[in-house]
Amino acid sequence: MQDTFVTIARFPYSTEAQIVKGRLEADGIEVFLRDNITIDTDPLVSQAIGGVKLKVLAKDEAQARAILQSIKTYALDDDGNAITCPNCNNNSVNLYSTITGFKSFFSFIIGFVTGTLPISARFQYKCDDCDTIVTTED
Structure with a gap:
């Protein structure tokens, strides 16, 4: 073993x-x-x-x-400061993927091939400690 x-x-x-x-x-x-x-x-x-x-x-x-x-490093904002979770106030926030299953992956591929993906997408982050989705202002 x-x-x-x-x-x-x-x-x-x-x-x-x-x-x-x-x-x-x-x-x-x-x-x-x-x-x-x-x-x-x-x-x-x-x-x-x-x-x-x-x-x-x-x-x-x-x-x-x-x-x-x-x-391990966690997500930083545009000024280089760690992003803080609004729920538990910890800095253990990482980039969160919105492509979570076959259906969303397939939709992404169709949008990519046909050119219908949004021009800009908001970044989404998730706290590793409490699983809260953290939004940032762009």
């Missing part, structure tokens, strides 16, 4: 995954990236295949997760 890899994080593109991989390897943790070459070849499939998977050995999972938690 200790020689198996477990997924500890997923990234939409390989650039961020490579940075985190380098950080973990600097601490002596063996890291394996899955699907990074596929996504580098065709970035549009990232959502469909679940992004780049960052995997570590099962014996290193706890240490790797602790390192990930220590370097």
Whole structure:
């Protein structure tokens, strides 16, 4: 069991995954990236295949997760300040994807192909602690 890899994080593109991989390897943790070459070849499939998977050995999972938690950054506003959740007042707010299922993904693809997507979209964020959707003023 200790020689198996477990997924500890997923990234939409390989650039961020490579940075985190380098950080973990600097601490002596063996890291394996899955699907990074596929996504580098065709970035549009990232959502469909679940992004780049960052995997570590099962014996290193706890240490790797602790390192990930220590370097995790949250969303910032235009002035570089952390976005605060209005419900719990914590700064653990991340970008929230509105494409949540096959129906919304299919609608997005149809809109993209036909050119009927909105010209601008509002950013939506969600608090990791209380799941409150946080709106920002553009």
